[in-house]
Amino acid sequence: MDFEYSDEQRLLSETLRKFLNTGYSFDARDKIMKTAAGYSDDVWAALAEMGILGVPFAAEHGGFGGTTVDMMVVMEALGEALVVEPYLATVGLGGQLVARGGSEAQHTRILPALIAGKLKMAFAQTERGSRYDLRQVSLRAKKAGDGWALDGEKCTVLHGGAADLLVVSARTSGGDSDERGISLVLVERTAPGVKVSEYRTLDNQRVADITFTNVQVGRDALIGAEGAGHALIEEVVDYATALVSAEAVGAIKYAHDATLDYLKTRRQFGVPIGTFQALQHRMVDILISYEQAKSIACLACVKVDTAAAAERRRVVSAAKIKIADACRHVSQEAVQLHGGMGMTEELKISHTFRRLTTIAQLFGDADHHLERFAQS
Amino acid sequence: MDLNYSPEETAFRDEVRGWIRANLPDALRDKVLNYRELSKDDLLSWHRTLAKKGWVAPFWPKEWGGTDWTVVQRYIFEEECEAAGCPPVVAFGVRMCAPVLLRFGTDAQKQRFLPRIYNGDDFWVQGYSEPGSGSDLASLKTRAVREGDHYVVTGQKIWTTLGHYGDWIFCLVRTNANTEKRQDGISFLLIDMKTPGITVRPIVLMDQGHEVNEVFFDEVKVPAEHLVHEQDKGWTVAKYLLGYERMGTGRIAFSKRELARVKDMAGKAMKNGRPLLDDPRFRDRLSRVEVELMALEITNMRFLDQLRGGRAPGAEVSLLKIKGTEIQQAITELAMQAAGPLAQAFRPVNGDEGFDRLTASLFPRYCNLRKATIYAGSNEIQRNIIAKATLGL
Numbered sequence: 001m002d003f004e005y006s007d008e009q010r011l012l013s014e015t016l017r018k019f020l021n022t023g024y025s026f027d028a029r030d031k032i033m034k035t036a037a038g039y040s041d042d043v044w045a046a047l048a049e050m051g052i053l054g055v056p057f058a059a060e061h062g063g064f065g066g067t068t069v070d071m072m073v074v075m076e077a078l079g080e081a082l083v084v085e086p087y088l089a090t091v092g093l094g095g096q097l098v099a100r101g102g103s104e105a106q107h108t109r110i111l112p113a114l115i116a117g118k119l120k121m122a123f124a125q126t127e128r129g130s131r132y133d134l135r136q137v138s139l140r141a142k143k144a145g146d147g148w149a150l151d152g153e154k155c156t157v158l159h160g161g162a163a164d165l166l167v168v169s170a171r172t173s174g175g176d177s178d179e180r181g182i183s184l185v186l187v188e189r190t191a192p193g194v195k196v197s198e199y200r201t202l203d204n205q206r207v208a209d210i211t212f213t214n215v216q217v218g219r220d221a222l223i224g225a226e227g228a229g230h231a232l233i234e235e236v237v238d239y240a241t242a243l244v245s246a247e248a249v250g251a252i253k254y255a256h257d258a259t260l261d262y263l264k265t266r267r268q269f270g271v272p273i274g275t276f277q278a279l280q281h282r283m284v285d286i287l288i289s290y291e292q293a294k295s296i297a298c299l300a301c302v303k304v305d306t307a308a309a310a311e312r313r314r315v316v317s318a319a320k321i322k323i324a325d326a327c328r329h330v331s332q333e334a335v336q337l338h339g340g341m342g343m344t345e346e347l348k349i350s351h352t353f354r355r356l357t358t359i360a361q362l363f364g365d366a367d368h369h370l371e372r373f374a375q376s
Numbered sequence: 377m378d379l380n381y382s383p384e385e386t387a388f389r390d391e392v393r394g395w396i397r398a399n400l401p402d403a404l405r406d407k408v409l410n411y412r413e414l415s416k417d418d419l420l421s422w423h424r425t426l427a428k429k430g431w432v433a434p435f436w437p438k439e440w441g442g443t444d445w446t447v448v449q450r451y452i453f454e455e456e457c458e459a460a461g462c463p464p465v466v467a468f469g470v471r472m473c474a475p476v477l478l479r480f481g482t483d484a485q486k487q488r489f490l491p492r493i494y495n496g497d498d499f500w501v502q503g504y505s506e507p508g509s510g511s512d513l514a515s516l517k518t519r520a521v522r523e524g525d526h527y528v529v530t531g532q533k534i535w536t537t538l539g540h541y542g543d544w545i546f547c548l549v550r551t552n553a554n555t556e557k558r559q560d561g562i563s564f565l566l567i568d569m570k571t572p573g574i575t576v577r578p579i580v581l582m583d584q585g586h587e588v589n590e591v592f593f594d595e596v597k598v599p600a601e602h603l604v605h606e607q608d609k610g611w612t613v614a615k616y617l618l619g620y621e622r623m624g625t626g627r628i629a630f631s632k633r634e635l636a637r638v639k640d641m642a643g644k645a646m647k648n649g650r651p652l653l654d655d656p657r658f659r660d661r662l663s664r665v666e667v668e669l670m671a672l673e674i675t676n677m678r679f680l681d682q683l684r685g686g687r688a689p690g691a692e693v694s695l696l697k698i699k700g701t702e703i704q705q706a707i708t709e710l711a712m713q714a715a716g717p718l719a720q721a722f723r724p725v726n727g728d729e730g731f732d733r734l735t736a737s738l739f740p741r742y743c744n745l746r747k748a749t750i751y752a753g754s755n756e757i758q759r760n761i762i763a764k765a766t767l768g769l
Contacts, residue, residue: 001385001448002378003674003681009377069377260767280763287762288695295674296667302379318667325664370660373667 048117079250086159094121122163160208161198469500503547539589583740626700
């Protein structure tokens with residue numbers, strides 16, 4: 001066992017943080033999220049330039065072959081800065097499905113372009129009635145000529161509007177909630193029959209509802225074997241859950257630091273409010289939540305790389321339970337201790353509150369993972 | 377970062393496990409696992425077994441018998457001991473008095489006391505709290521007056537855990553009542569409990585057990601050579617020691633074993649024709665405790681890892697104490713709940729044939745563990761410490 005980041009990981013963290021501190025201030029972020037696209041091409045190019053887009057991918061495609069702990073370093077920094085670019089959707093979801101399940105040809109076609117910042121991806125999985133159940137897939141892909149035709153709807157696809165290339169979970173056989181019969185299909189966002197309705201989220205990211213009407217794709221659009229997509233979906237969603245856990249740790253760190261600073265500077269009754277014991281103890285509980293969240297995120301990031309599926313499920317769900325609870329606890333307390341100012345759009349703390357609230361429910365809320373944890 | 381055991385660590389775990397299996401008497405293990413009271417002999421016999429093996433004080437410097445284990449090895453050792461049902465190594469000598477002597481003691485004090493602590497020749501206890509000095513420890517009044525080559529000690533200590541087993545007691549006493557700051561004028565004394573003038577009286581707690589005591593000092597003569605560090609500078613020693621005291625209070629390996637037992641109990645108890653463990657209401661509360669403990673296990677090692685190089689434990693152990701004790705209490709609550717109505721029977725009135733001693737111990741244990749958030753600095757005091765030391769509030 002070893003509990004420290006390596007020198008390389010520290011360097012990665014410093015490089016990324018240096019960039020975010022100068023190039024991704026709260027004001028800069030504000031301008032970015034108000035643009036039509038909702039993200040910055042310049043920032044995306046810079047992330048590519050620094051190698052951040054290639055961290056988890058194999059060296060042969062231009063990546064660094066990094067571990068999930070390397071990715072933890074990245075996600076913590078992105079979480080602290082509340083980065084709105086489609087990193088998780090591209091690198092953590094779409095790119096992972098290709099890297100882990102794709103053919104040589106798909107790797108060569110997609111990963112170098114992704115790593116170079118020329119291709120963004122998204123994973124179209126959730127449907128209106130599916131909640132967090134990864135087996136619930138009713139969008140159909142039917143054999144059509146040499147390839148497939150897709151019909152159905154996906155909703156709240158993370159950064160679906162920004163993506164050049166979608167990975168769509170589609171039912172090729174079986175009933176709507178069968179584990180078997182789910183296939184993964186690559187679809188160009190601009191393909192005929194794809195209709196994208198994009199939404200801003202309250203935490204200033206983007207999601208999209210996507211309708212597929214007789215969308216034709218070739219045989220080579222399939223990732224992995226026909227009907228056998230579920231295990232890969234679960235693996236990648238667990239991976240992404242570990243990543244958002246790390247992102248939450250970064251955002252919680254910001255909430256902790258900002259709240260502590262506020263307690264030391266805000267004066268009432270002639271003294272800093274941090275001199276009041278009622279507030280001190282609540283601040284200590286924020287610190288405890290941060291340390292516990294960090295520990296469980298470490299565990300999840302280590303285990304998604306090293307554990308067999310059963311243990312991976314157990315640990316990732318454990319992590320998400322703790323992370324969801326910590327997201328709620330810290331975000332609510334941070335706003336409360338900031339008083340009226342915490343409510344305002346003007347302060348980063350309210351944006352952090354919204355991001356943490358979203359992460360608490362992303363890839364399953366605490367209740368969902370309590371159920372999964374109990375079954376594992 | 378790697379949170380998996382290396383092959384060396386796995387081999388070490390197997391070695392410890394094998395040794396315990398070969399050396400822990402069944403009778404002693406059964407007493408521990410059934411929450412029976414452990415006698416002084418029970419505690420010391422296991423202490424001596426570990427001492428003979430060289431494993432009783434892993435974290436001491438090597439020259440005094442330490443093992444040079446890594447933080448992970450120490451945790452593995454602790455976990456194996458708890459899982460197997462070993463009696464605890466009582467903290468007062470090995471974990472509390474000894475670090476103080478190693479840091480502040482004279483060579484003569486080290487030579488005299490450390491080997492005896494190591495070998496379990498003396499049972500040490502702690503004389504800190506007084507009736508008027510709980511959280512506000514620096515207000516203590518037990519006084520020690522220097523007369524020639526002795527101190528004469530008069531006063532009262534309270535909540536003295538296992539004081540009735542004690543051979544020696546380390547005490548905070550007031551040697552100067554006229555200082556500007558109350559923290560000045562306190563001294564740290566080692567006192568032989570066989571000295572005339574000492575009376576130990578039991579305090580029975582709500583679990584009906586005898587664990588803590590009052591200790592009265594009536595003009596007790598203590599040789600001046602048993603002063604540790606300088607006269608009137610005992611607060612420095614006290615603060616140093618408190619960090620070590622708290623270090624043992626997280627009890628993560630212990631909680632892991634207890635949580636596994638609750639799961640076992642809840643797997644056997646039935647509700648609506650299926651195991652209580654499958655009842656979502658019970659299971660969700662159990663799972664949240666389990667997850668908190670999984671996180672604390674990592675937090676614990678992350679923090680201990682930062683203490684490598686011999687820095688005294690500071691505010692980080694306060695965090696471990698707060699979370700660790702909350703978890704211990706939550707587990708006793710779940711255990712009692714798992715037993716349901718059966719948790720009521722406490723002691724048989726007409727002979728104990730067929731009496732389920734284990735189930736009967738769950739309610740008193742729930743009561744007993746309320747102490748955990750109170751002792752070694754209440755959890756509110758721990759929050760004050762973190763607010764000041766870590767957060768700078």
